[in-house]
Amino acid sequence: MRRPMIAGNWKMNKTPAETVALIQELKKIQPKGNVEVVVCPMTVSLFAAGAQLKGTEIKLGAQNVHFEDKGAFTGEANCASLKELGVEYVILGHSERRQYFGETDETVNKKVLKVLANGLKPIICVGESLEQKQTGITNEVVCLQTKAALCGVSNAQITDVVIAYEPVWAIGTGMTATASDANRTIAAIRRAVREMFGDAAEQVRILYGGSMNDKNANELMSQPEIDGGLIGGASLVAEKFEKVVNYHG
8 A cells, every 4th residue: 555665865975976877877777566766865966866867767855954945044955945956855854963963853843844835755764772772662762753753744744754764773883673673663653643643644654764775675675564765875886776676576
């Protein structure tokens, strides 16, 4: 019922020229199933990426956006600019944004509402730290982050929302939650969405993002609650990304 999504978060990698070269390789990928493919380059590479992706099935995503339409916010980008570049999805609340740039549940929520109001689709990141995992409060943490991010979202908007469960302790470490653990946590996130939006929660795609790669994608994607992946390092190598996209092939 839910269309799988594989989204590449390129983080601070690939210059505009390197972006063009990688996308030229990615355009050769032939998805074997009904998989939605998204790539999210750096902001400075979005123009080059958008030009390359025109006429293809690959969607363009941004890694961040500001919650105001315009103003004295040096270094930021607004929704209108992203839309002009062909952006459809925006990653919000990634743990690196929270850790290094002061993102909070409140600012994430403001961005979610602004993105949806502008006809874009948020990919909302939630996840627990190693200390929170060891304390046994994973579900409480991710459900609180989810509900905070979705505050003020309407029933009509919720089906445009994508959520990515990204355990902080697994990002860029090579550590990965077991498939069953990831499935259980994502099921808890879906229950939180259901408490707010009822049956519409069944249409919300929830991805796993803790070091999913070409070697573990099939096992993770075989879980009933996992609807896709937010891919880091493996999305920067065309051959690896293709294996993730065709995880079930």
